[in-house]
Amino acid sequence: MTFNNSDIILESGHLTHPKYRADIDGMRAVAVLSVVGFHAFPSLAKSGFIGVDIFFVISGFLISTIIFGNLERDSFSFAEFYIRRIKRIFPALLLVLFASMALGWFVLMPDEYKQLGKHVAGGAGFISNFVLWYESGYFDNSAETKPLLHLWTLGIEEQFYIVWPLILWLAWKLRLNLLAIAIAIAATSFALNVSEIRSDAVAVFYSPQTRFWELMAGSILAYITLHKQNKLSRIALGTDSWLGKIIRAQTPEPSGAKWQDFQSLLGVALIVIGLLVITKERQFPGWWAVFPTLGAVLLISAGTQAWINRVVLSNRVLVWFGLISFPFYLWHWPLLSFARIVEIGTPSREVRIVAVAISIVLAWLTYRLIEKPIRFGKHGKVKTILLLILMVVIGFMGYTTYKMDGLGFRVEDRSEFSNYMAEYIKNSDYSRKNNTLCDFYDSKRHTPGKITRNLIQEIPTYCYERNSINYSKSIFIWGDSHAMHLYYGLKKNLPSNWQILQIASSACRPNINAKGPSASDYCIQSNWFALKAISEAKPDVVIVAQKLGHNIDSFNQISGKLKALGVGKVIILGSTPRWTAYLPKIIVKAFWLNTPRKTFVGIDQEVLSNNLMLHTQFKQTNSEIFVDVIDFFCDDNGCLTYIGDDIKTGITSWDYGHLTLIASDLLAKELLVKLIVDSNTKPDHILNYKN
Numbered sequence: 001m002t003f004n005n006s007d008i009i010l011e012s013g014h015l016t017h018p019k020y021r022a023d024i025d026g027m028r029a030v031a032v033l034s035v036v037g038f039h040a041f042p043s044l045a046k047s048g049f050i051g052v053d054i055f056f057v058i059s060g061f062l063i064s065t066i067i068f069g070n071l072e073r074d075s076f077s078f079a080e081f082y083i084r085r086i087k088r089i090f091p092a093l094l095l096v097l098f099a100s101m102a103l104g105w106f107v108l109m110p111d112e113y114k115q116l117g118k119h120v121a122g123g124a125g126f127i128s129n130f131v132l133w134y135e136s137g138y139f140d141n142s143a144e145t146k147p148l149l150h151l152w153t154l155g156i157e158e159q160f161y162i163v164w165p166l167i168l169w170l171a172w173k174l175r176l177n178l179l180a181i182a183i184a185i186a187a188t189s190f191a192l193n194v195s196e197i198r199s200d201a202v203a204v205f206y207s208p209q210t211r212f213w214e215l216m217a218g219s220i221l222a223y224i225t226l227h228k229q230n231k232l233s234r235i236a237l238g239t240d241s242w243l244g245k246i247i248r249a250q251t252p253e254p255s256g257a258k259w260q261d262f263q264s265l266l267g268v269a270l271i272v273i274g275l276l277v278i279t280k281e282r283q284f285p286g287w288w289a290v291f292p293t294l295g296a297v298l299l300i301s302a303g304t305q306a307w308i309n310r311v312v313l314s315n316r317v318l319v320w321f322g323l324i325s326f327p328f329y330l331w332h333w334p335l336l337s338f339a340r341i342v343e344i345g346t347p348s349r350e351v352r353i354v355a356v357a358i359s360i361v362l363a364w365l366t367y368r369l370i371e372k373p374i375r376f377g378k379h380g381k382v383k384t385i386l387l388l389i390l391m392v393v394i395g396f397m398g399y400t401t402y403k404m405d406g407l408g409f410r411v412e413d414r415s416e417f418s419n420y421m422a423e424y425i426k427n428s429d430y431s432r433k434n435n436t437l438c439d440f441y442d443s444k445r446h447t448p449g450k451i452t453r454n455l456i457q458e459i460p461t462y463c464y465e466r467n468s469i470n471y472s473k474s475i476f477i478w479g480d481s482h483a484m485h486l487y488y489g490l491k492k493n494l495p496s497n498w499q500i501l502q503i504a505s506s507a508c509r510p511n512i513n514a515k516g517p518s519a520s521d522y523c524i525q526s527n528w529f530a531l532k533a534i535s536e537a538k539p540d541v542v543i544v545a546q547k548l549g550h551n552i553d554s555f556n557q558i559s560g561k562l563k564a565l566g567v568g569k570v571i572i573l574g575s576t577p578r579w580t581a582y583l584p585k586i587i588v589k590a591f592w593l594n595t596p597r598k599t600f601v602g603i604d605q606e607v608l609s610n611n612l613m614l615h616t617q618f619k620q621t622n623s624e625i626f627v628d629v630i631d632f633f634c635d636d637n638g639c640l641t642y643i644g645d646d647i648k649t650g651i652t653s654w655d656y657g658h659l660t661l662i663a664s665d666l667l668a669k670e671l672l673v674k675l676i677v678d679s680n681t682k683p684d685h686i687l688n689y690k691n
Helices: 022-040 048-072 078-107 110-124 128-133 141-145 149-173 178-196 201-206 212-227 229-247 257-277 286-302 307-313 316-323 325-343 349-376 380-403 415-435 487-493 522-537 552-564 583-590 605-617 629-633 661-677
Strands: 473-479 498-504 541-545 569-573 624-627 638-640
Touching: 022 048, 022 286, 022 307, 022 316, 022 325, 022 349, 048 149, 048 212, 048 257, 048 286, 078 110, 078 149, 078 325, 078 349, 078 380, 110 128, 110 149, 110 380, 128 149, 128 201, 141 325, 149 178, 149 212, 149 325, 178 201, 178 212, 178 286, 212 286, 257 286, 257 307, 286 307, 316 325, 325 349, 415 487, 473 487, 473 522, 487 498, 487 661, 498 522, 541 552, 541 661, 552 569, 552 605, 552 624, 569 661, 605 629, 624 661, 629 638, 629 661
Parallel strands: 473 498, 473 541, 541 569, 569 624
Antiparallel strands: none
C-alpha cells in the first residue's frame, strides 16, 4: 500500500469524495455477477449470494472514506452527503419499483399484488430487510416469488448511511477516537452475528445489528488507509524485503509491490474458498461470512498497483459490469421472479438466460439514460426534491395496494375467478384452524426460533397425556405442520376407542437429538417434549410427518428411537405432492377454462424423484411402515388437484402442499386408518406415478 491521502481523496465542490479506482468497479462486477449467477443458476453458482458481502465491504470503505476525509477538512455536510446518496440510489430504484408495480398489475393475483405492494412500500422506505424478516428466510422456496426480495440489501446499507455518519460526526465533535469506535461497533456486531446464528438464522441474515460488521470492516480499512500510511508503508517495505529474500537470491530494493500482490492474492483466495465451500445449507452469515468479507478487505487494501487489481479487476469488461452493477442488481431479480410466477415454477434455462440478458440491457440503458444525467447534470437540488417526491408517491402506491388487499377490482369482471378465490380463502383459513392443534408455535405470541413464555404450560394436557379410561388405544402425531394436517382426517375416521395425541410445531421437523429442554429454540423444545410425552404415554402407534428432510437414515434413526421408547408401530409419511406455487394459483393461471383432475403441471419433479428413492430403500415390516403419500395422490396421469365434483371445495391443497380437510379425510379413510388399526396391514404401493 504505497498511495497517500492525495491518492484517495479528490475535491469536488464542497464535499470531497474518493478518487476513482477501476479495480473497485471490477470488484463490484465480481460481486454482482456472483449474485446474479446464484439467482439464475443456483445449481452452478451455489455460493454466489456471498457477493452481497463484498458489496457491503465496498460500500463501507467508500462511504467512510468520504466521511473521514470531510470531517478532517471541516467540510462535512449532512445535506450534501444525503443529496449525493439520493441521486445515486433513487433513480434506478424508482424505475424498478414502478416497473414492478406495472407488471404486477397484469400478472399477479390479488394476494400476490398485495404482497408486492407491501414490498414496494418497504423498498421505498428502505426497510425491506425488516419486512422480509417477519415473512420467511432468504433461501426459502417462497422467497423466489417475491420480485423485490433483493431490496433487503438496500435496507441494510441505507440504515448504515443514516446511523454511521451521525455517530462519526458526534464522535468527531467530542474528540473521540474514531478508529476505536469503528472497531468496537464492528466487534459487537460480529459477536451478535456469531452468537445468534444458531437460534435465529433468519433474524441474523436480515438484521442491521448483525450485518453492520461487514460494512464496518470497510470503514476500518478506510480509516487505516487515510491515517496510518507511514506505519503501513514500513510494514509493506519490511514484508516486501522478507518476501524478496525467500523468492530470490539477490534481494532487490523493496518497494512494497510483493506485499501488495500477496494481499490481493490472499484476498482472491478467501473469496474463492467462500464460493467453493459456502452454500445456503450452512448457517450464514455466522463465521462463514468472514471469507468474502476479509477477502474483499484485502483486495481493496492491496491498492491499484497490485497485479490482480491492475490487470484482472481493472480490465474493461469487468469495469463495464461494475459501472452498471447497481441497476443490474436491481433489474435481474424482478425479471427472474416474475418469470417464475408466470411459468408456475422454475423457468427453463433458456428463459433464465433471456431474463439475465434483458436485465443487462436494461441496466445499461438505466445507467446511460437515467443514472448519469441525474447524478452529474445541473439542477441538483431540484432533482433531489423531485426524486424524494416520487419515492413518497411510489411508497404510498405500494402501501395503498397492500391496505386494499391487492386491488381486487382488477379482476372483478371475472366473476368465476372472484368466487373461486373467495372459496379458496375460506377453505384455507378453515383448514389452518383445524390443523393447528397442540402446536408449540403461536404466531401471535412467538417469534420463530425464540421462546418468550412457558410453552409447556400453554399446551392442554389432552394433547400428550394418555386417557386409558375412555380409550383403549392411542396414536401420537409428531412432526411439523405436515403432521398437523393429518389430524382432521384421523379424528373423523378412527374408531371411537382410539385417542389422538399430538405434539407438532410449524417448521420443526422431528429430531431425536433434542436431549433436553431449550429456552432459546422452540423446535428443540417441541421435539424434546414430544419424545418425553411419547416415552410416558406409550402410544400404540406413532405417526411421523414433515415437510422437508426426508431420507432413509433419518427415518431409520427416528423409527429406532421410537421403538426403543416402547412404541408398537411406527408409521412414517413421505412428502405430499409438492406444487411449485400455490395449487389454487396454478389452477387459475394454467387451467382457467378446464381444470384436469390430475396433472403434473406445477409439480416439483425433484420431490417425486426423491420420494421414489425412499420408497425403494425403506424396508417395510408390520411395525415399521413407510407411507408413500405421493403414490396415493398421483399416478401416471399426474397428481390429484381436486376431489369430488366441485373444484372450489374439493381442492386437495390450499397452498404448495398442505392437505385441505377433504384431502386429509380421503387419505385417512382410504389408507392411514387401515394401517393404524390392523396390525397386519402394510401399504399396497403400486407407484403409479413412476413413469
